[in-house]
Amino acid sequence: MRIPARLLGLVCPIALLALTGCVTVSPDKRFPDVQSDVLARANARAVWRQGGPEDRAVDDAIAALLARPLSPEDAVQIALFGNSGLQATFEDLGIAQAEVVTAGQLRNPDIAGFFRFPSSPPSGLNWNIGVDVWLLDAFLVPIRQKLADASEDQTLRLVTQQVLRLAADTRTAYFALQADTAAVQAREELAEVARLALDLSRTQTEAGNADDLTLASEQAAFQQAQLALLQARSSQRVSLERLRGVMGLTDRPVSWSLAAEASLPTAGEPDEESLISLALESRLDLKAAAAEVQRQEYALELTKKWWLSTVQVGVETEKGSDGQYTTGPHFSAELPIFNQRQGEIARQEAVIRQARHREASLQGQARTDIRSALNRVATAREIARMYRDDILPLRQRVLAATQGRYNSMFVGVFELLRARSELTDAQTAFARALQEYWTARADLEFVVGTRFPDAPIPESAATAPQAPPAPFPTTAPSPHQQHQPR
Helix, strand or coil: CCCCCCHHHHHHHHHHHHHCCCCCCCCCCCHHHHHHHHHHCCCCCCCCCCCCCCHHHHHHHHHHHHCCEEEEHHHHHHHHCCCHHHHHHHHHHHHHHHHHHCCCCCCCCCEEEEEEEECCCCCEEEEEHHHECCCCHHHHHHHHHHHHHHHHHHHHHHHHHHHHHHHHHHHHHHHHHHHHHHHHHHHHHHHHHHHHHHHHHHHHHHHCCCCCCHHHHHHHHHHHHHHHHHHHHHHHHHHHHHHHHHHHCCCCCCCCCCCCCCCCCCCCCCHHHHHHHHHHHHHHHHHHHHHHHHHHHHHHHHHHHHHHHHHHEEEEEEEEECCCCEEEEEEEEECCCCCCCCHHHHHHHHHHHHHHHHHHHHHHHHHHHHHHHHHHHHHHHHHHHHHHHHHHHHHHHHHHHHHHHHHHHCCCHHHHHHHHHHHEEEEEEEEHHHHHHHHHHHHHHHHCCCCCCCCCEEEEEHHHCCCCCCCCCCCCCCHHHHHHCC
C-alpha cells in the first residue's frame, strides 16, 4: 500500500520518537557502588548471583572457605555469597534502575483515526488520521530523572545497609556458637568430674567410709551436671542453625570447624564523640533519609508542574468523500478551573516536612544508639578483663593449692573436685563474657555505620589463662574436635 505524501508528516515523527525510546536496562549498573561500599565498611565482597556461569566460581569460593577453620570474617564472606534473602534484596537495585530508565523516556504519542461510509453519492470513503504528541512532557523529563535518580540513590544506601546488617548478624551468630561450643566443652568436663566424684562416693560408701547422704548428694550433683550438659548442647545446636541460616548453608552438612577461640583486643574503642562524628558521616540510613528529603522535594516540583503533562499537540490528515485531503494542526489541554492540584501540593509539602523531621529524629537516635552500644562494649570488655586477669588466675591458684593439699592428704577428693568445678565455671563465664564483648562490638560498628579505623589486634592465645591439668586422667579432645560444632 502506497503511503500518501501527506501522511509522511505523521509517520516521520513517530519513527523519530521510536528511535529515541530504545534504551537498554542494566539491572546491576549501580551494584559496583554497593561492592566498593561494603568492601570499605565490612572488609568483605558482595556478589549478586543472577544465575550465570559465574555462580559456579562463587560456590567454589564458599567451598574453599569452609575447607579451613572458619573465622568470623570467613563467616561474613560466606553469608554475603550465599544468603538468599540478601540476593533478593539486591533485586531492589534492578527495580530502581528500571524506574530510572522509565523516568527518562518520553510519553508515547497517541494515534487515532476514523472511517466513514456515506449512504448517498458521492460514495467515496471519508477518513481521518491524527497523531498527538505530549509536546511539553519533554520539559518534565529532567525533573522525573532527578526524582528517579534520588530514589535509586536511596535504594542503593538501603541495600548496602542490609548487607552491613547481615554482616553484623553473622558475626553475632558466630560468636554465640563459639561461646556455646566452649560451654559444651566445659560442661563435658564438669560432667566427667561429677561422674568421677560419684564413682568415688560409691566406692567409699561400700567401704563404709561415707554415708548414704553423701552418696545421694553426689548423685544429685551428677544429674545436675548431665542436665546442664544437655542444655548446653541444645543451645549449641540452636546457635549452629542460626549461623548456618545467615550464611545460607542450611542445605549443606556441617563439615567445617570454628577457628581459634576469641580473645580481647589490645586496643580499645574510639571515644564517644569520634564515633558520633563518624556515624553522622558514614551511616547509610542517615544518607538515605537525606536522599528521601531530596526525593520528596523533586516530587513537589513535579507536582507543581502538573499542567505540562496535559498539553497535547498534533497534526491531522483527513480525506473527504470528494477525494480532497485536508491537513492541519491541533492541540488540547486541561483547563485548571476546578482542580488546580492544591490538595496534592499541600500533601507533598507535608510529606517533605515529615521527611525532614524523620531525618532529624534518626540523627538523634544514632547518637543514642552509639552511647548505649559503647557503654555495653565498655562493660563487656571490663567484665572479660576481670575474668582474664583476676578471677581465672585466682581460681587456678586455688586449684593448684588444693591439688597440693590433696597430694599431702590434707583435704579430700571432694574438695579437689569442687575446686576444679569452680575453675571450669569461671572459664565458661569468661567465654560468655568474650561473646558479649564481640557481639557488642559488632553492634557498635553497625550503629556507627562502618568498621573502626584501627582494627583490633588479637592477643596471642598464649597470653590467655590456661587451665591446669585435670585432677583425674581424662581423654582430652583433639584440636579439631575442640572447636567442632555439634
